[in-house]
Amino acid sequence: MTDARQRPGWHLDQWLAGQTEQRQAQHLERKRRVLRANDPAGLQLDEETLINFSSNDYLGLASHPDLVRALKDAADQDGVGSGASALVSGYREQHRLLETELADFLQREKVLLCSSGYLANLAVTNSLTGKGDVIIQDKLCHASLIDAARLSEARLLRYTHGDIEALQRQLKIEKQGNTLVVSDGVFSMDGDVAPLQELATACEKHGAWLAIDDAHGIGVCGPGGRGTVAAAGLSQQQVPVLTGTLGKAFGCFGAFIAGSEALIDHLVNEARSYIYTTAMPPAIAAAARVALCHVVEDEWRREHLQSLIQHFRSGAQTRGLELLPSNSPIQPLVIGSSEAALNVAERLQNRGFLVVAIRPPTVRKGTARLRITLSSAHQLTQLDALLDAIAGELEHD
Numbered sequence: 001m002t003d004a005r006q007r008p009g010w011h012l013d014q015w016l017a018g019q020t021e022q023r024q025a026q027h028l029e030r031k032r033r034v035l036r037a038n039d040p041a042g043l044q045l046d047e048e049t050l051i052n053f054s055s056n057d058y059l060g061l062a063s064h065p066d067l068v069r070a071l072k073d074a075a076d077q078d079g080v081g082s083g084a085s086a087l088v089s090g091y092r093e094q095h096r097l098l099e100t101e102l103a104d105f106l107q108r109e110k111v112l113l114c115s116s117g118y119l120a121n122l123a124v125t126n127s128l129t130g131k132g133d134v135i136i137q138d139k140l141c142h143a144s145l146i147d148a149a150r151l152s153e154a155r156l157l158r159y160t161h162g163d164i165e166a167l168q169r170q171l172k173i174e175k176q177g178n179t180l181v182v183s184d185g186v187f188s189m190d191g192d193v194a195p196l197q198e199l200a201t202a203c204e205k206h207g208a209w210l211a212i213d214d215a216h217g218i219g220v221c222g223p224g225g226r227g228t229v230a231a232a233g234l235s236q237q238q239v240p241v242l243t244g245t246l247g248k249a250f251g252c253f254g255a256f257i258a259g260s261e262a263l264i265d266h267l268v269n270e271a272r273s274y275i276y277t278t279a280m281p282p283a284i285a286a287a288a289r290v291a292l293c294h295v296v297e298d299e300w301r302r303e304h305l306q307s308l309i310q311h312f313r314s315g316a317q318t319r320g321l322e323l324l325p326s327n328s329p330i331q332p333l334v335i336g337s338s339e340a341a342l343n344v345a346e347r348l349q350n351r352g353f354l355v356v357a358i359r360p361p362t363v364r365k366g367t368a369r370l371r372i373t374l375s376s377a378h379q380l381t382q383l384d385a386l387l388d389a390i391a392g393e394l395e396h397d
């Protein structure tokens, strides 16, 4: 009998060291840094002050005094933890009110709060599909949607990014069960918007269900901030499943699924990632209710954000920087290799800008990029300073 311990790397730490070495050699190692938020657009890293171009706090609400006050007041009333799953004893009045208000806002029958967008996507995919069904996703769908499909026993098909004809070919494939078509509204690493009307038409024609994850759209774009689905004029019937997060434009935490009453009832009964996890703290729901008021009322935040986006894009063009086509606050500049992207990001940090390099497997190999995100908390002059710094750094290469 051979001793398993003779095998190289049998010891966990030894195996892990090998993994680390591989990641480092490929410039794919990830590190966390402790950052302190000092103002809506700024961060403190040790002694350094950085302007933050890597946050999804698109409307600058995360540190808004009204949200902070709501959180504190609700914690005084309800405490901190919800103490249990929503189905056991964790469902509170603040949750119910937020669900109702979000449903009104999104013009959907009902809303279900989830503890995160990742869990919301698991909930949708796994309660609506199983053996014999088919899930069809855009190839650039968010990692949480890919993981959700992997967890389902349904067959997963993926089409080339935005390619409706490829989707239609997949919709024609013979199948016994149901078909769920899934796409991001705004794509998280590219910033472009899915062809939603075409998706809805194709799904209608082939009797498929359409689920849109509008994590980066709701609050940011569309009429009254209702996102890409509302911007495309699509109803609950055309997009029966709509998910969003409270962690981005809402500046809070948690997520939601919006749709028909029947859909929400089904999720409450069947979605394991909803049932078997602790309900979000009620004080977070209270803060999100106040965030929703600002999302609805503060049209100026979206207007300012739009003017920042236009200013950034024209400034990039003037300086010869080629951004991906995007009208969202996600403005990616593809660098190429992970090493080069990391280098530029580090030099930008030395100049006082936090712009994180996004590398594989988050994006395709050879397309490592600076993912610059804009927030209504930014000022035009900060954008000019960043653009000058990027142009200066890339010129040195």
Ligand SMILES: *Cc1c(COP(=O)(O)O)cnc(C)c1O
Pocket (backbone or CB within 6 Å): 116, 117, 118, 119, 121, 142, 144, 184, 188, 213, 215, 216, 245, 246, 247, 254, 255
């Ligand atoms: C951020 C994001 C999520 C995850 O949302 P969380 O609430 O942060 O878990 C899901 N889908 C997309 C497209 C995202 O960008």
